[in-house]
Amino acid sequence: MTFQQAPHKLLMIPGPIEVADDVLYENAHPAMAHVSPEFVPIFGEVIKDLRKVVHASADSQPILVAGSGTMGWDMAAVNVLQPGEEALVLQTGYFSDGFADALEAYGVKTTKIEAPCGKRPSLDEVKSALQQKKYRAVTITHVDTSTGVLSDVKAVAAAVREVSPETLVFVDGVCSVASEELRLEEWGVDFLLTASQKGLGCPPGLSIVIAGPRALKAFEERKTPPATYYLSWKRWIPVLKAYESGSPAYFGTPPTNLIYALHKSLKTILEGPTSLEQRLQKTKEASDKVKKFVADLGLKQLVAEELQQSNGAANGMTAVCYPNGLKAPDVLPKLAQRGVVLGAGIHKDTKDQYFRIGHMGVSVVEPARNDIDKLLTNLKEVLAEAGYKP
Amino acid sequence: MTFQQAPHKLLMIPGPIEVADDVLYENAHPAMAHVSPEFVPIFGEVIKDLRKVVHASADSQPILVAGSGTMGWDMAAVNVLQPGEEALVLQTGYFSDGFADALEAYGVKTTKIEAPCGKRPSLDEVKSALQQKKYRAVTITHVDTSTGVLSDVKAVAAAVREVSPETLVFVDGVCSVASEELRLEEWGVDFLLTASQKGLGCPPGLSIVIAGPRALKAFEERKTPPATYYLSWKRWIPVLKAYESGSPAYFGTPPTNLIYALHKSLKTILEGPTSLEQRLQKTKEASDKVKKFVADLGLKQLVAEELQQSNGAANGMTAVCYPNGLKAPDVLPKLAQRGVVLGAGIHKDTKDQYFRIGHMGVSVVEPARNDIDKLLTNLKEVLAEAGYKP
Numbered sequence: 094m095t096f097q098q099a100p101h102k103l104l105m106i107p108g109p110i111e112v113a114d115d116v117l118y119e120n121a122h123p124a125m126a127h128v129s130p131e132f133v134p135i136f137g138e139v140i141k142d143l144r145k146v147v148h149a150s151a152d153s154q155p156i157l158v159a160g161s162g163t164m165g166w167d168m169a170a171v172n173v174l175q176p177g178e179e180a181l182v183l184q185t186g187y188f189s190d191g192f193a194d195a196l197e198a199y200g201v202k203t204t205k206i207e208a209p210c211g212k213r214p215s216l217d218e219v220k221s222a223l224q225q226k227k228y229r230a231v232t233i234t235h236v237d238t239s240t241g242v243l244s245d246v247k248a249v250a251a252a253v254r255e256v257s258p259e260t261l262v263f264v265d266g267v268c269s270v271a272s273e274e275l276r277l278e279e280w281g282v283d284f285l286l287t288a289s290q291k292g293l294g295c296p297p298g299l300s301i302v303i304a305g306p307r308a309l310k311a312f313e314e315r316k317t318p319p320a321t322y323y324l325s326w327k328r329w330i331p332v333l334k335a336y337e338s339g340s341p342a343y344f345g346t347p348p349t350n351l352i353y354a355l356h357k358s359l360k361t362i363l364e365g366p367t368s369l370e371q372r373l374q375k376t377k378e379a380s381d382k383v384k385k386f387v388a389d390l391g392l393k394q395l396v397a398e399e400l401q402q403s404n405g406a407a408n409g410m411t412a413v414c415y416p417n418g419l420k421a422p423d424v425l426p427k428l429a430q431r432g433v434v435l436g437a438g439i440h441k442d443t444k445d446q447y448f449r450i451g452h453m454g455v456s457v458v459e460p461a462r463n464d465i466d467k468l469l470t471n472l473k474e475v476l477a478e479a480g481y482k483p
Numbered sequence: 484m485t486f487q488q489a490p491h492k493l494l495m496i497p498g499p500i501e502v503a504d505d506v507l508y509e510n511a512h513p514a515m516a517h518v519s520p521e522f523v524p525i526f527g528e529v530i531k532d533l534r535k536v537v538h539a540s541a542d543s544q545p546i547l548v549a550g551s552g553t554m555g556w557d558m559a560a561v562n563v564l565q566p567g568e569e570a571l572v573l574q575t576g577y578f579s580d581g582f583a584d585a586l587e588a589y590g591v592k593t594t595k596i597e598a599p600c601g602k603r604p605s606l607d608e609v610k611s612a613l614q615q616k617k618y619r620a621v622t623i624t625h626v627d628t629s630t631g632v633l634s635d636v637k638a639v640a641a642a643v644r645e646v647s648p649e650t651l652v653f654v655d656g657v658c659s660v661a662s663e664e665l666r667l668e669e670w671g672v673d674f675l676l677t678a679s680q681k682g683l684g685c686p687p688g689l690s691i692v693i694a695g696p697r698a699l700k701a702f703e704e705r706k707t708p709p710a711t712y713y714l715s716w717k718r719w720i721p722v723l724k725a726y727e728s729g730s731p732a733y734f735g736t737p738p739t740n741l742i743y744a745l746h747k748s749l750k751t752i753l754e755g756p757t758s759l760e761q762r763l764q765k766t767k768e769a770s771d772k773v774k775k776f777v778a779d780l781g782l783k784q785l786v787a788e789e790l791q792q793s794n795g796a797a798n799g800m801t802a803v804c805y806p807n808g809l810k811a812p813d814v815l816p817k818l819a820q821r822g823v824v825l826g827a828g829i830h831k832d833t834k835d836q837y838f839r840i841g842h843m844g845v846s847v848v849e850p851a852r853n854d855i856d857k858l859l860t861n862l863k864e865v866l867a868e869a870g871y872k873p
Binding site: 108122128129158161163170199200298318321325 | 486488489490491494496498499500501502507508510511512513514515516517518519520548549550551552553554556557560561584585588589590678680686687688689690708709710711712713714715733734735736737738739740741819824826827829
């Protein structure tokens with residue numbers, strides 16, 4: 094295979110991210126029957142490999158369905174929880190609020206521990222909230238893509254286990270899987286949602302959730318069937334178990350090409366020249382480089398200073414505040430003209446005040462691409478052209 | 484662009500179907516920001532072109548979301564209908580039953596006009612059912628992929644308008660769009676669902692629905708919000724309107740690569756050397772050829788004889804009964820060994836008694852591919868090797 098993707102602008106937003114040539118080639122796989130003996134083991138391996146990427150237990154159930162990351166919130170709401178149950182939402186930005194909205198759409202009652210833009214609830218606040226009321230679940234947005242705040246999933250999960258051991262721990266890992274350390278079994282995460290187009294290095298279109306044994310038990314013991322058809326685990330779990338055991342099954346047609354793409358990407362992540370641990374390390378190094386560079390330019394991050402000092406800023410992305418006097422039109426379109434695409438702000442309180450840089454996947458794992466340097470050099474030049482002096 | 488997909492077995496199931504090289508190449512498009520000025524007009528044109536393929540009115544709303552065809556049933560159930568409302572389901576096989584199951588999952592009450600495998604409810608039965616009870620919606624499976632039965636959407640929709648004009652007409656066009664004639668506005672279809680991997684000639688992973696003005700009104704006037712987050716038109720319609728008008732908007736990340744692929748395929752369907760009308764004609768000719776070939780071999784179709792004589796068999800697929808003494812293992816794996824993939828039966832009453840051939844898209848539009856002849860020649864030889872004598 095010597096496929097090379099078309100020339101294009103360098104995509105350095107916090108997802109979708111740059112996709113490797115060999116993964117895109119798999120996305121152009123010839124049409125395959127979803128029940129064919131060629132496709133079945135590919136899907137089966139993807140299911141197994143997903144557990145490895147997030148260190149999930151053998152009795153956890155990965156569920157992959159055509160959809161977007163957003164759909165993972167619905168998966169939790171409609172399968173694991175029941176209408177009227179209570180969930181505690183740890184606010185970190187746009188995406189934690191989205192998780193709450195999704196739960197509410199299904200009749201789950203949510204309580205937010207609020208945090209200002211760029212911050213996250215403290216462990217003490219979490220413990221205190223859990224002491225005051227019984228919650229069926231706590232939601233943690235591992236990396237809130239709107240702010241770059243990194244949650245301490247390990248510590249929060251431990252706090253939940255300590256104060257309210259029956260409470261389920263739900264993690265939104267859309268912007269963290271394969272970019273940030275995440276150990277579902279060891280840390281006691283009961284439900285994870287993610288998507289294909291960020292750290293997993295594929296095009297968008299695949300909703301991925303992993304249900305741990307306690308989430309599966311909650312699903313099995315629910316009093317009423319899930320009020321959904323397409324999202325119902327009653328429909329999907331037998332299909333995924335069949336594929337993993339080597340047999341085809343049907344509910345809805347799986348996105349075969351994306352599953353070939355994810356298969357290739359997972360093999361690179363797990364068995365490529367860079368180990369998963371090295372990948373996380375390289376992501377951190379790229380993050381440190383980007384964050385130091387913008388600091389040296391005199392730019393502030395959206396993430397609060399004290400969080401930056403205590404591993405509370407994401408390694409896969411950086412949210413950078415515009416310097417005084419500059420706005421998005423001074424920076425983002427100029428960078429795009431130079432062939433580098435960064436993301437605009439999306440936090441409701443501050444969206445015009447910052448931009449977002451993604452540094453995940455091939456862009457950090459393959460230094461020969463020179464993606465990070467290209468981005469930083471162009472950013473510096475564009476700021477200078479706009480009249481900014483550090 | 485000189486991309487050529489990898490050598491592979493010829494996929495002649497009723498979806499997913501063979502995908503053209505130029506469409507697969509778009510599915511390997513470099514990663515793009517979903518809000519970029521390059522992607523926005525692509526998505527906008529796809530929305531407009533979808534209306535053209537099914538002759539939908541200018542005030543209808545196409546809604547494209549990462550998902551599978553199955554998800555379109557949920558879209559209708561949760562957005563257009565309300566719990567407790569009544570729907571009349573015209574039974575034609577596995578997929579009409581699926582539509583009913585999906586509606587029931589959301590609390591809609593369904594009544595089926597039953598039909599034996601290979602048949603469809605008569606117009607008189609439809610009229611009679613509508614006279615006996617008031618239904619909010621009627622569901623028609625245009626082509627039931629499990630049987631190859633083709634519904635007469637035009638006549639059924641007219642009968643509904645005549646007997647019960649307030650009743651909404653829902654059409655499952657997953658296996659009919661771009662293969663069978665379908666004129667939403669003229670025929671009075673209020674809601675259509677389809678998917679990317681059949682007549683539209685793309686890989687699977689995109690749920691596509693088109694809501695006509697009456698379905699949109701039903702949605703707007705509903706008393707309670709849709710009990711869903713990911714599937715809610717409250718979330719999606721503003722996003723799709725924005726893209727069509729040339730601005731980006733965000734709810735969930737759209738499957739950008741599939742939308743590039745669909746853009747390419749729609750341009751071929753609408754503006755390629757073969758017009759849409761010619762495409763339907765060529766699909767019919769291929770169907771006639773396949774059906775005559777299997778009849779000459781002495782094989783029966785699953786579709787009842789009288790329906791075959793009255794335009795009641797699909798043009799995009801053929802369900803063929805095994806001759807006496809032969810079963811799936813005598814035919815399908817042998818064909819696969821020869822590089823031709825056909826589909827197994829899936830109707831619950833008869834699934835071991837027949838197999839399914841898809842003849843849609845590039846396989847019927849591009850005679851130079853020789854797909855139909857390759858399929859028929861190999862089928863004849865495999866049957867002969869299995870000891871079958873016409």
